Amino acid sequence: MDVLRVDDQLTDEERMVRDTVREFVAEHVVPHVAGWFEDGTFPVRELAPELGRLGLLGMHLDGYGCAGTSAVAYGVACRELEAADSGLRSFVSVQGSLAMTAVHKYGTEEQKASWLPRMAAGEALGCFGLTEPDRGSDPGDMLTRARRDGSDWVLTGSKMWITNGSLADVAVVWAQADDGIRGFLVERGTPGFMARDIHRKMSLRASVTSELVLDDVRVPADALLPGVRGLKGPLGCLSEARYGIVWGAIGAGRACYEAAVGYAKTREQFGRPIGSFQLTQEKLAWMEVALGQAGLVALHIGRRKDEGNVTPQQVSFGKLANVRAALDVAREARTILGANGITLDYPVIRHMNNLESVLTYEGTQEVHLLTLGKAVTGLDAFR
The missing domain is CATH 1.10.540.10 (Acyl-CoA dehydrogenase/oxidase, N-terminal domain)
Known part of the structure; x- marks a missing residue:
């Protein structure tokens, strides 16, 4: 294909x-x-x-x-x-x-x-503590606090929806300090630091998702990441992760598309493969167009990134467009597979459920829409 x-x-x-x-x-x-x-x-x-x-x-x-x-x-x-x-x-x-x-x-x-x-080397695992229970899309208003106590720092608060949280040997935790948002390295086993896994998920089930709790967690001065102050610190990391999603979503969509093509060529109704019917071919053609366009977007943004001139707005464009395209492909693929599409015998429903989370994390669809809206109009709709 x-x-x-x-x-x-x-x-x-x-x-x-x-x-x-x-x-x-x-x-x-x-x-x-x-x-x-x-x-x-x-x-x-x-x-x-x-x-x-x-x-x-x-x-x-x-x-x-x-x-x-x-x-x-x-x-x-x-x-x-x-x-x-x-x-x-x-x-x-x-x-x-x-x-x-x-x-x-x-x-x-x-x-x-x-x-x-x-x-x-995969010998030590990390996680990234930014999102909070009531501060998902507004990390600048985080409630987690860091205060100085002698030469130490004391962290108090909680983080939610943290991938790898309970597995991590070190957590990068962002907290409000007197001089702005600062990042800290909190090691597993530090007194007062706890990670609780989130269960009953219907998406990203093959992934560990946790809540981090910081109850007067004392860390030494050298736990501070000194190279940045303010929200630009975590947002600089998030832009890197969003870029990976620009490409990753294409893979999820492609897996659904390939399953749909294979099924359409072998599943027979009314005496012939369903792939021979016009409605099914139209669905497959639109999937091909969506994934082809997404591939070009990803490659263009990637080349700009390698040249050193990609912008956060371009990454938002790619994350928004490509996740939306992949989710549309997954949903359309499910219709081609019919009832078989909701079983784990095929990858479609698994990818479709996962993409619902990908649509939300690393910036929701709404956040990226407003980011592009600001780029177009010069007006900030967030505040």
């Missing part, structure tokens, strides 16, 4: 990344992920070292054991990871684009040397 042959524009290195990740997930993830989704489990400790050996954790970062690949190569990897499951790509994004990027961008040399090599 891929009528536009978008991947013909990839370099040899980018195609090698694509093929390596595709082979890995085909062998180690795809045969098992429906069961993980059904059971609400995800074998992070087993998969993380394998992902580290492939250079996929913090792969776009330089030094400290990170691969230092191009932005497009990272995007292609995200696409192939999410073609298996959004939970897998979410793990890689949180580890690399959020937790590791925060340390890489804003940490001291000691912090980088201590954490990044282990995180790149």
Whole structure:
């Protein structure tokens, strides 16, 4: 498939990344992920070292054991990871684009040397504590507080919907201090720090999602990320994670599309394959158009990122457009599979449910719409 042959524009290195990740997930993830989704489990400790050996954790970062690949190569990897499951790509994004990027961008040399090599190898896991129970789209109004007590810091508050929360060896926690929002590295086992998993999810079930509770958590002065102050710190990391979604959503949509094409060519009604009927071909054609357009958007934004001139508004464009396209493809694919489309024998309902979360996290659809609206009009609708 891929009528536009978008991947013909990839370099040899980018195609090698694509093929390596595709082979890995085909062998180690795809045969098992429906069961993980059904059971609400995800074998992070087993998969993380394998992902580290492939250079996929913090792969776009330089030094400290990170691969230092191009932005497009990272995007292609995200696409192939999410073609298996959004939970897998979410793990890689949180580890690399959020937790590791925060340390890489804003940490001291000691912090980088201590954490990044282990995180790149999958030996240490990280999470990113920004979202709060009542402050999802307005992180600037966060309630988590950091106060000085001698040379230490004391953190109080809670964070919600934190991927990898209960698994993480270190949490990047953002809190309001007297001089603005600051980031802190909070290690597992620190007194007063607790992570509770969130259950009864119908989306991203093959992913660990937690609440973080900070009850007068005391951390030393060197736990502070000194390189940034204010909301630009966490937002700088979020832009990296959103970029991964621009590509990742295409993988989820592609998996649904491929399932629909295969089903349409073999499922017979009225004496012939349903793929021979005009209505089914129209559905498949629109899916092809949507994914082709999404691929061009991702590649364009990726090339701009590699050139160093991508803007947050362009990343918002890609995240908004491509997640919406992938979700539309998933829903249309489900109609082609009929009742079979709601079973885990096929990947469609799993991807469709996952994409409902992808539509919301790293900035809701509404937030990205208003970001583009501000870019167009110059007027801020948020405040």
